[in-house]
Amino acid sequence: MKAAEKSTLFDRVVKATPGGEALAQCLQCGSCGGSCPSAVDMDHSPRALFAMINAGMEDEVLGSNTPWYCVSCYACTTRCPQNIPITDIMYTLKQMAVQRGHYDHPHAIKFSETFIGFVEQRGRGFEFGLATRYHLFHRPKQFLQPTQVFKMGAMGANMMRRQRLPVRPVSIREIDQLQAILAKAKVVAAKEMQA
Amino acid sequence: MSQKTYTYYPGCSLQHGNHAYEVSNRAVAKALGFELAEIDDWNCCGATEYFSLNRLPAYALVARNLARAADGGATEVVAPCSACFLNLYKTDKHMKLYPKLNDQVNEALGAGNLSYKPGTLKVRHLLEMIITDVGFDMLKDRTRRPLYGLNFAPYYGCLIARPDNVLDSTEQPTLMDQMIEVLGAKATDFHLKTFCCGGHMTQISEETAYGMIHRIIKNAVDSGADAIVTICPMCQMNLDVYQGYANDMFGTKYEIPVMFFTQVIGLALGLSPRELGFGQEFVNMSGLIDKIQSSPPPKAKAARRPKEALPMPVMPE
Numbered sequence: 080m081k082a083a084e085k086s087t088l089f090d091r092v093v094k095a096t097p098g099g100e101a102l103a104q105c106l107q108c109g110s111c112g113g114s115c116p117s118a119v120d121m122d123h124s125p126r127a128l129f130a131m132i133n134a135g136m137e138d139e140v141l142g143s144n145t146p147w148y149c150v151s152c153y154a155c156t157t158r159c160p161q162n163i164p165i166t167d168i169m170y171t172l173k174q175m176a177v178q179r180g181h182y183d184h185p186h187a188i189k190f191s192e193t194f195i196g197f198v199e200q201r202g203r204g205f206e207f208g209l210a211t212r213y214h215l216f217h218r219p220k221q222f223l224q225p226t227q228v229f230k231m232g233a234m235g236a237n238m239m240r241r242q243r244l245p246v247r248p249v250s251i252r253e254i255d256q257l258q259a260i261l262a263k264a265k266v267v268a269a270k271e272m273q274a
Numbered sequence: 275m276s277q278k279t280y281t282y283y284p285g286c287s288l289q290h291g292n293h294a295y296e297v298s299n300r301a302v303a304k305a306l307g308f309e310l311a312e313i314d315d316w317n318c319c320g321a322t323e324y325f326s327l328n329r330l331p332a333y334a335l336v337a338r339n340l341a342r343a344a345d346g347g348a349t350e351v352v353a354p355c356s357a358c359f360l361n362l363y364k365t366d367k368h369m370k371l372y373p374k375l376n377d378q379v380n381e382a383l384g385a386g387n388l389s390y391k392p393g394t395l396k397v398r399h400l401l402e403m404i405i406t407d408v409g410f411d412m413l414k415d416r417t418r419r420p421l422y423g424l425n426f427a428p429y430y431g432c433l434i435a436r437p438d439n440v441l442d443s444t445e446q447p448t449l450m451d452q453m454i455e456v457l458g459a460k461a462t463d464f465h466l467k468t469f470c471c472g473g474h475m476t477q478i479s480e481e482t483a484y485g486m487i488h489r490i491i492k493n494a495v496d497s498g499a500d501a502i503v504t505i506c507p508m509c510q511m512n513l514d515v516y517q518g519y520a521n522d523m524f525g526t527k528y529e530i531p532v533m534f535f536t537q538v539i540g541l542a543l544g545l546s547p548r549e550l551g552f553g554q555e556f557v558n559m560s561g562l563i564d565k566i567q568s569s570p571p572p573k574a575k576a577a578r579r580p581k582e583a584l585p586m587p588v589m590p591e
Contacts, residue, residue, distance in 0.1 A: 095329070097368050097371070097372050097375060098371070098372075116469060116470045116472075116486055117470075117472075117475070117482050117486070119485075120479065120481070120482050147478075148475075148479065148482065150432075150470050150472060150473045150474075150475055150486075151322040151325075151432075151433075151473060152432035152433075152436065152470035152473070153432055153433070153436035153437040154432070154436065154468075154470070156436065156437045157436045157437050157444045157445075164437075166437070170325045170326055170329065171329075173326040173327070174326070174327065174328065174329065177327060186478045186479070187326070187474075187478045188326075188327075190323070190474060190477055190478055191323040191324075191326045191327050192327065194321065194323040195320070195323055195324050195327060198317070198318045198320060198324070198335070202317040202318060203286050203289070203317065203318050204286035204287070204290070204318045204321070205286075205290075206286075206287075206290050206291055207290075210477075213477065214477075234515075237556065238291070238515070241553070241554045241555070241556070242293065242554060243290070243291040243292070243293070243515075243554055244290070244291060245290055249286075249289060249290075251315050251316070251317050252315045253315050253386075256338075256386035256387070256388070257317050257335075257338060257386065259385040259386045260334050260335075260338055260382050260383055260385050260386040260388070261331045261334060261335065261382075262385065263334075263381065263382040263384070263385035264328075264330045264331040264333075264334035264335075264378075264379075264382035265328065265330070265331055267330055267378050267381055267382055268328060268329070268330035268331065268378075271330075271378070
């Protein structure tokens, strides 16, 4: 495929986001970054990221930690004078980073994947399974430090004592129906990706 | 109000880590004379996690709940969790706004012999429902134990105030403040009432999360609150369970209980702490009951000029 035929990063982000067309109207005012509670930990503010999307800096944008530090609080979205669905654009960027394969911020992705794994399997979230599986398999280095093991163990015990961490998962009755719906949705989503 | 039945979407968190919220919702519903009927065989809303990975299945996951509720003949659905509320609300709204998305979601639902016409259901948060449908008059009327002398920091969190204005403001809502005052307590001047609690960041980047949690707790304590009132299980979990961790990180010693708003209503209605699920919290809140006074505290007098102050300027005659 010639470079000219390939759609730009900007076009792909806009197309994949419901209401994403508004991104073309970005004023670069910085209200988003100023409103963001986790902006201090981001390597680019949302405003800078939008300028980078416009400039087609694909590697830098999809390698940025910015979307992964987004806490989905919508403070930027409500304050944006151009009504850009910023939180939804962050979701799009996360998906594009996952599809691209090599990402620099695996924790958030692994957490989401572990969470969704239980939902796809049982139809309900499962906090005990999520906490143990995620921390043991995806953050073993942090988790297996002696102080951390002790800390998390104490936390788990305290949660259990207060009956806040049931160890038995719950499943929905018609899990087949849910799995059929999700499988179909994935097929439809993949078809759209190719189009 | 006659015995009204609401279609109810409790969400996974209320069945697991925040059972106290479910217990108090049921107790308050019984005391106020309405019923909460769960959507038959509902599934998880996907929280913010599914939208981060694959958008269309995320919409379809939520839409299954909407379709099942609509099939059951409901016209509205009530969710007590802000994240569940927003996912249900947003899916319905986006399906209405974007016809292509609507077709795709319905194509997926078709695989499970379901379909959903956007706009069939009105998605509501339990707080908004109690304030609008039950109303302040009825709450005042049913109050058996006015919460005189208690100061509450009304904490709305993000996902009910934003992105759509379902309360009275996206920045500084006041509906829960008014509700607290109706119950006899005082709502403090709490500036970070819609600041985010950090969501899933406690699991991914502790420093980020504890920074946000510490800011909220410090602001609530500085506002003179005896307790924080939340309307979302995630907010309660972060502010209550991780309060000690945030203290460790910042070298502070805050100890402020974090209650669900239905627990506050229940206390005022005269229900017992056991009926309201007290005891699951990390920062003990039973002490609050002893702080309730028998009569309203005297109103603070307006500050007077100290005697030693310079005289006010006088207009020449």
